[in-house]
Amino acid sequence: MVSSLYGVDQETRSIWVYLEGSAEHLAGVSLELIAKGREMCDRLSWKLVGLSLGHQVAGLIEEGFAHGLDQIWFGDDPLLEHFTIEAYTYAAHQAIMAGTPSVFLLGATPNGRDLAGRLAVRLRTGLNADCTNLEVKPDTKRLVCEVSGFGGGVLAMIEMANHRPQMATVRPGVFSPGEPDFSRVGEVIPLTLDFSRDLIQTRLIKRSIGEEIDLTQAPVLVAGGRGVDGDFEMLTELASLLGGEVGATRPPVDEGHIGRERQIGQTGVVCSPKIAICCGISGAFHFVVGVEKADTVIAINSDPEAPIFEFADYCIVGDVHQILPSLIESLSAEREVSIV
Amino acid sequence: MPEVNADLPDDVLLIDDELWEELLALTDGAAAECFQCGVCTATCPWGLVRKKPLSVRTLMRQAQLGLRAGDNSLWLCTTCAQCQAYCPRGVDIAEVFRGLRTIAWKHQQVQAGLPSLLWSLHWNDNPWTQPPSQRAQWAQDLDLPIFNSQMHDILLYVGCTSSYDRRGQRIATALVQLLDAAQVKYGFLGDEEPCCGEAALSVGHRPFFEEIAGQTARIFDEHRVSKLVTISPHCYDVFKNHYPPTGIGFQPLHYTQFIAQLINEGRLKFEKALDIKVTFQDPCYLGRINGQFDAPRQVLKAIPGVELREMIGHREDGLCCGGGGGRMWLETPVGERFSDLRVEQALQTGADDLVTSCPFCVSCLEDSLKISNAESLEVLDLAEIAAQALIN
Amino acid sequence: MSELHIVVCVKVVPKPEEIRVDPATHLLERSNVRTEINPPDMNALEMALELKEVHRGRISILSMGPASFEPHLRVALAMGADHIYLLSDQAFAGADTLATTYTLSQGIRKIGSVDLIFCGEESSDGATGQVPPGLAEWLDVGQLTLLTEVSVDRTRNIARGRREISGGYEILEMPLPGVVSVKTASNEPRFMDYDLKSWAFESERLTVWNADDLGADSKLIGLAGSPTVVTELAEAPFRERRREFLVGSQGDVTQELLNIIQRQL
Numbered sequence: 003m004v005s006s007l008y009g010v011d012q013e014t015r016s017i018w019v020y021l022e023g024s025a026e027h028l029a030g031v032s033l034e035l036i037a038k039g040r041e042m043c044d045r046l047s048w049k050l051v052g053l054s055l056g057h058q059v060a061g062l063i064e065e066g067f068a069h070g071l072d073q074i075w076f077g078d079d080p081l082l083e084h085f086t087i088e089a090y091t092y093a094a095h096q097a098i099m100a101g102t103p104s105v106f107l108l109g110a111t112p113n114g115r116d117l118a119g120r121l122a123v124r125l126r127t128g129l130n131a132d133c134t135n136l137e138v139k140p141d142t143k144r145l146v147c148e149v150s151g152f153g154g155g156v157l158a159m160i161e162m163a164n165h166r167p168q169m170a171t172v173r174p175g176v177f178s179p180g181e182p183d184f185s186r187v188g189e190v191i192p193l194t195l196d197f198s199r200d201l202i203q204t205r206l207i208k209r210s211i212g213e214e215i216d217l218t219q220a221p222v223l224v225a226g227g228r229g230v231d232g233d234f235e236m237l238t239e240l241a242s243l244l245g246g247e248v249g250a251t252r253p254p255v256d257e258g259h260i261g262r263e264r265q266i267g268q269t270g271v272v273c274s275p276k277i278a279i280c281c282g283i284s285g286a287f288h289f290v291v292g293v294e295k296a297d298t299v300i301a302i303n304s305d306p307e308a309p310i311f312e313f314a315d316y317c318i319v320g321d322v323h324q325i326l327p328s329l330i331e332s333l334s335a336e337r338e339v340s341i342v
Numbered sequence: 343m344p345e346v347n348a349d350l351p352d353d354v355l356l357i358d359d360e361l362w363e364e365l366l367a368l369t370d371g372a373a374a375e376c377f378q379c380g381v382c383t384a385t386c387p388w389g390l391v392r393k394k395p396l397s398v399r400t401l402m403r404q405a406q407l408g409l410r411a412g413d414n415s416l417w418l419c420t421t422c423a424q425c426q427a428y429c430p431r432g433v434d435i436a437e438v439f440r441g442l443r444t445i446a447w448k449h450q451q452v453q454a455g456l457p458s459l460l461w462s463l464h465w466n467d468n469p470w471t472q473p474p475s476q477r478a479q480w481a482q483d484l485d486l487p488i489f490n491s492q493m494h495d496i497l498l499y500v501g502c503t504s505s506y507d508r509r510g511q512r513i514a515t516a517l518v519q520l521l522d523a524a525q526v527k528y529g530f531l532g533d534e535e536p537c538c539g540e541a542a543l544s545v546g547h548r549p550f551f552e553e554i555a556g557q558t559a560r561i562f563d564e565h566r567v568s569k570l571v572t573i574s575p576h577c578y579d580v581f582k583n584h585y586p587p588t589g590i591g592f593q594p595l596h597y598t599q600f601i602a603q604l605i606n607e608g609r610l611k612f613e614k615a616l617d618i619k620v621t622f623q624d625p626c627y628l629g630r631i632n633g634q635f636d637a638p639r640q641v642l643k644a645i646p647g648v649e650l651r652e653m654i655g656h657r658e659d660g661l662c663c664g665g666g667g668g669r670m671w672l673e674t675p676v677g678e679r680f681s682d683l684r685v686e687q688a689l690q691t692g693a694d695d696l697v698t699s700c701p702f703c704v705s706c707l708e709d710s711l712k713i714s715n716a717e718s719l720e721v722l723d724l725a726e727i728a729a730q731a732l733i734n
Numbered sequence: 735m736s737e738l739h740i741v742v743c744v745k746v747v748p749k750p751e752e753i754r755v756d757p758a759t760h761l762l763e764r765s766n767v768r769t770e771i772n773p774p775d776m777n778a779l780e781m782a783l784e785l786k787e788v789h790r791g792r793i794s795i796l797s798m799g800p801a802s803f804e805p806h807l808r809v810a811l812a813m814g815a816d817h818i819y820l821l822s823d824q825a826f827a828g829a830d831t832l833a834t835t836y837t838l839s840q841g842i843r844k845i846g847s848v849d850l851i852f853c854g855e856e857s858s859d860g861a862t863g864q865v866p867p868g869l870a871e872w873l874d875v876g877q878l879t880l881l882t883e884v885s886v887d888r889t890r891n892i893a894r895g896r897r898e899i900s901g902g903y904e905i906l907e908m909p910l911p912g913v914v915s916v917k918t919a920s921n922e923p924r925f926m927d928y929d930l931k932s933w934a935f936e937s938e939r940l941t942v943w944n945a946d947d948l949g950a951d952s953k954l955i956g957l958a959g960s961p962t963v964v965t966e967l968a969e970a971p972f973r974e975r976r977r978e979f980l981v982g983s984q985g986d987v988t989q990e991l992l993n994i995i996q997r998q999l
Contacts, residue, residue: 004832004959087867087877112899116879119867123835128961131862150970152753152859156762157970165961203876204908207894211902221999228712244995253712256676277998284712285508291471298998299975300991309508315976316994318987328988336992450924457925464809464926465749465770473751474768549928 006127006165013104013166016049017042017138020094020108020117021066021074025059031109033069033179035172039107040070040180042138051075051103055093057083063190068182075101077193085113086202091120093195098125100193103167105138105145110171118171128162129169134176145170175221175276217264222246223275223293225266229282229303229322232259236326237281243333246275251289266292281322285310302326358408361445365405368441368548375431376402382425382435387662388418391678398425398435405442410451416442417453420669420680421544422626422662436631439667443546456545459671463554468502469541469671478532480504480511484518489529491566496600498530499581501574502537503701509708510701513573516729517597523732524610528571536561538577543584545668555585563588571600573725575627575700576666582632596628598699598724602637605644612731615647620727621693622650623684623707624660625700638699638724645731651691653684661687665702681710689716699724735888738791740782741842742852743869744810745772746803747859755969762967771806774854776923778916781884782852783814783924789886792816794848796841798826798834804940811934812926819845823944825956831860833959835868840948842873850893851913855880866915876908882920886910 017039022029028036036052043050052066055077066074077093094117098106108114110132122129135148144161145168151158162168217223224241225248226234232254241248249266250259266273267289274295281302283289290313293299301314302322311317318325365373382398389395396418404410421436429435446452462471478486481500489497498521504510521528539554562570568590572578581594604610620642628634635657642648655661664680676682685707688696696707696719707721746769754763782793793815795807800822807818821841829837842848851873856863870877878884881895882903897904898917926934945955952958980987 004954004961006961087870091871112880112897115863116867116877119831119862119864120871120877122864123832123868123871126832126961128830128832129862129864130962131860131864146965151861152748152750155750155753155970156755157968158964159966160962160964162961162963204878204906207905207907209902209904211899244999252709256713277995286709290508298994300994311977311979312508313975315978316991317977317979318991319979320984320987324984325988325991328984329991332988332992447925448927448929450927454922457922460925461776461923473749475752547925547928549931550925 004126007099007125008102008166009164010166012102014049014102015046015143016051016101016103017105017107018051018053018098018101018103018167019071020106020114021052021054021062022109022111022114023059023062025056026061028062028065028069029109029111030179031111031114031172031174034174034177035107035109036066036069036071037180038136038172038177042136043072046138046140046143048104049073051101053077053094053097055082055090064184065182067186067188068184069180070186071188073189073191075191075193077195079195081197081199081202082195084206086204086206087116087120088202088204089197090117091124092197092201093193094121095124096195097193098167104143106167106169107136108169108171110173115171118169122169125167127165127167127169129171130160131171133170133172136170136172144168217247217249217266217271217273220247220273221276223249223266223273223278223296224281225249225251225278225283225293226254226260226281227251227283227289228253229284230254231282231323232257233323234260236330240279240326240330240333243330243337244277246277249273249292251283251286280310280314281326283310284308285313361408361410362406364445365438365441368444369434369437372434372441373402373405373438375433376406377431378403379430381428381430385424385428387420387422387424387680390661390683391680401442402433402435402438405438410442410446410449414453416446417456417545417668417672419667420626420662420664421667423631424659424662427630427658436667440543440546440548444548447547452545453672455672456668459541459545459668460547460550463537463539463542463550467537468506469537470502470506472506475533477505477535478530480506480514481530481532484515486518486532487529488532489565489567491568493527494529495527495569497562497565497567497570498528499538499570499572499577499594500530500535501572501577501701504573505535507701507705509704510573513701513704513723513725516723516725517573519729519732520601520610520725524604526604526609531561531565534561538580540576540580541668541671543580544576544666551584555580559586559588562592563590566590567592569593569595571595571597573597573701575625575632576702579627579632596634596637596699598628598637598641599634601725601728602640605641612645612728613733614731616645616727616731617647618695619649619651619691619693620695620697621653621688621691622656623653623663623688623696623698623703624657625698625703626660626662626666628699629660630658641724641728642697645728648727651693653687653691655687663698663700663703663706665706670702670705676713679706679710681706682713685710685714685716685719689714689719694718694720695727696721697724697727736847738785738789738849738886738888739794739847740785740791740850740852741794741796741845741848742775742779742782742810742815743838743865744775744779744795744797744807745854745857746770746797746799746806747772747857750858755967757969760967769806771809772854772857772859774856774858774916774918776854777918777921778852778854778914779810779813779815780921780923781881781916782850784921785850785884785886786814789888794819794845796838796845797821798829798837798841801942805935807940808934809926811937811939812928812931813924814927814930816939818940820940820942821944821948822942823955825945825952828957828960829955830960830962831862831864831868832961833955833957835865835872836954836959837948837950838865839869839872840950841943842869844943844948849910850886851911853913853915855915855918863915866913870913873911873913876912877915878906878908878912879915880917881914882917884914
């Protein structure tokens with residue numbers, strides 16, 4: 003049997019969370035993992051620790067404690083200013099070997115997945131990807147990860163008996179971030195890292211973060227067909243209230259109401275959002291292929307025989323021009339209430 | 343490609359004799375007869391929808407000279423054969439286009455989207471990227487018998503589009519109602535129904551098509567299929583004209599021919615009067631290419647209360663819907679679709695229903711109808727109209 | 735300058751919609767399930783083929799699995815790859831990503847003279863995305879992941895790639911040899927070359943290695959090399975749509991819709 007670099011006997015009863023973010027703010031997925039970690043640690047009376055690697059990002063410390071971290075292991079080095087797989091794997095490895103946590107959670111972001119994949123091999127431990135739920139069993143004290151496979155057709159529960167840390171990545175949006183309490187305090191453990199420039203072999207030539215639309219990552223998709231009569235402003239308002247994106251079927255794109263990059267379907271984009279709201283869409287086959295992976299499909303169409311209803315979970319026979327404004331009004335009202 | 347002599351000026355075209363020989367072999371010398379009169383370009387429907395027509399003549403000339411078209415014009419052709427109908431030399435122009443496409447595949451120079459089409463045929467046995475195991479799901483509540491040569495007179499060959507496309511499934515369901523009403527002894531092959539391979543042939547991948555056809559013919563042989571009825575004229579055409587002979591030999595029919603036969607034999611009667619005005623879209627692969635214009639009209643005539651008004655350009659002059667030649671899997675910009683024009687022509691007849699007998703025509707015409715915003719017209723398949731006229 | 739040698743890791747996976755879990759044993763039913771080449775690996779292979787066209791190169795397909803993988807791997811030869819290396823041994827079975835990446839890395843060491851290792855972003859079955867970084871770690875080489883474009887500069891002996899990240903992209907370089915993972919659907923894989931096809935299916939260009947051939951450490955392969963253990967397996971509830979019609983006044987319907995949306999988010 004392969005052995006991890008340290009086992010159950012050497013573990014410190016703690017859950018570590020890898021912290022990602024900018025100089026000012028922790029990334030959404032890190033806040034979500036902190037909240038989940040806090041919940042698990044409260045039940046077990048374990049310590050919740052954040053691992054921060056970067057350069058001059060001390061601004062994150064207060065936020066980390068406010069959201070529930072007990073400790074932050076803080077690696078600050080000019081060589082960590084930008085993410086490089088070599089420097090970050092090295093630093094994370096040093097920190098983990100010093101802290102020997104039971105569990106190490108990372109966000110399943112592009113860099114998070116790269117780091118987790120490399121680190122798990124370096125530590126000779128197990129790693130579960132894209133977990134949809136996590137629990138540390140009170141009796142065995144083992145982390146049980148729920149993952150889906152085969153395109154979502156199969157659900158599996160996975161654990162590790164002896165290998166530590168028990169590593170897992172979680173996609174943004176699976177858990178919810180908690181509310182910060184800025185009266186909380188915690189302990190900062192500075193990391194001494196000793197590595198040279200030679201370690202870093204990857205060179206970043208350019209980074210461009212812009213307004214690129216990625217419909218495939220949207221948690222909510224509001225799609226419009228011929229039945230919306232080109233009123234995509236209404237759909238955009240709804241989408242933005244729900245934190246989602248707007249898509250369209252072929253006819254409105256053809257007629258120039260919306261750009262081709264928003265076309266959903268066989269010759270357009272295939273999405274897998276949590277919710278797809280199909281407005282004024284008849285449900286032609288080549289469109290449906292683009293949303294059939296959505297968790298929940300809601301369809302609104304004035305024609306009770308529209309084929310889209312066969313593909314939907316919730317069906318509304320009605321006029322989108324009446325139903326959507328009504329929905330938008332209710333959502334806006336709620337939003338005002340919560341801000342106050 | 344021939345060796346390039348670096349000393350030649352840039353505007354010299356080099357003739358590739360090998361390409362010409364290859365094309366001759368692939369198409370049985372079809373392009374040799376062309377004497378460049380240009381009637382093909384003049385009759386091609388692309389000239390009706392675009393400012394710049396598709397110069398079929400130029401492509402034929404390039405082929406004769408062993409040149410390959412550098413752009414995507416080779417993939418515009420829907421193989422509707424309107425040009426062939428007028429060609430004074432009887433050149434099998436569609437065959438030449440398929441031959442040129444076959445050569446294009448050898449050089450991996452094909453329009454984007456087409457490799458994915460062939461991969462779908464390879465991994466899924468259908469061009470729609472749908473799961474093979476779900477092919478017969480459309481029929482799960484219909485209790486259709488699995489074909490057994492001892493019990494059944496005909497094999498109902500559903501085809502990929504009617505199996506997987508929701509709109510196409512409605513055509514299949516309607517046809518089943520007609521067959522049951524006539525008490526036909528039929529069965530289908532369920533999940534095991536093999537693809538006919540027309541999609542591969544239409545985009546010119548001859549070797550892949552031959553592989554599919556060989557496998558499908560073997561399956562028909564194993565099941566001892568002697569007579570089969572198709573829903574799509576494309577399946578019908580490929581079985582009739584491009585398939586290798588099987589051990590026992592099989593006779594393909596398009597469902598319009600079979601239904602017309604049933605009516606003539608008195609096995610199918612339409613009791614309900616529909617009281618509608620219809621116009622009929624002749625599918626290219628049934629009509630112009632295989633000469634079958636009468637059977638669908640006989641069926642319409644047998645339905646009481648149906649008044650047929652022909653569109654301008656019908657039978658041999660019917661306008662293609664734009665879906666053939668692989669174009670069902672390629673995007674055509676709005677305003678350049680043959681079906682947009684066809685819907686206008688249908689509206690001009692004042693008909694209530696635009697009736698056709700091809701799942702591709704139904705799909706293309708319905709898309710165009712949606713854009714036209716015309717409230718007064720509906721696109722229906724002949725099987726659906728006929729099923730409406732059955733009692734019960 | 736020697737040939738650019740690219741190893742493309744290919745996994746043969748069950749078609750996702752065909753997967754069933756036996757409700758009694760809670761094991762995957764693997765018999766009679768149709769399989770295919772993991773679609774992202776097709777994108778990786780296409781990208782490697784494009785590089786092969788630009789540089790004088792050769793492509794080795796590497797796969798870990800049973801002999802039944804062979805016909806699918808020969809499809810890769812028909813697309814233009816040069817040789818197949820199949821790592822096949824009962825002892826490799828039951829591997830999670832730690833054991834899989836170890837085994838593949840042993841295969842790559844044995845193949846030798848490798849400039850680049852290409853992988854698909856993830857597999858359609860496990861979808862962990864852990865093989866590319868894991869492989870890079872075992873081999874102690876660099877990694878560029880989620881690439882939509884890649885180029886090689888042979889004089890500087892580096893690979894340069896365009897990497898997709900949330901809301902944007904990066905241009906990165908790494909020295910060779912290194913591991914590249916290719917973003918799913920970033921290209922359209924070319925169809926098989928039918929002039930190559932009969933050669934591809936009849937040729938000798940297949941090498942099969944077992945654990946002994948690889949000199950693999952038995953503690954690091956298969957079940958023994960896998961820290962993670964599946965304790966429960968179930969078919970996710972079949973996504974038959976509910977088709978529930980919401981009826982009532984507009985106010986009622988809007989409220990119900992709101993509840994549904996909020997429950998989901």
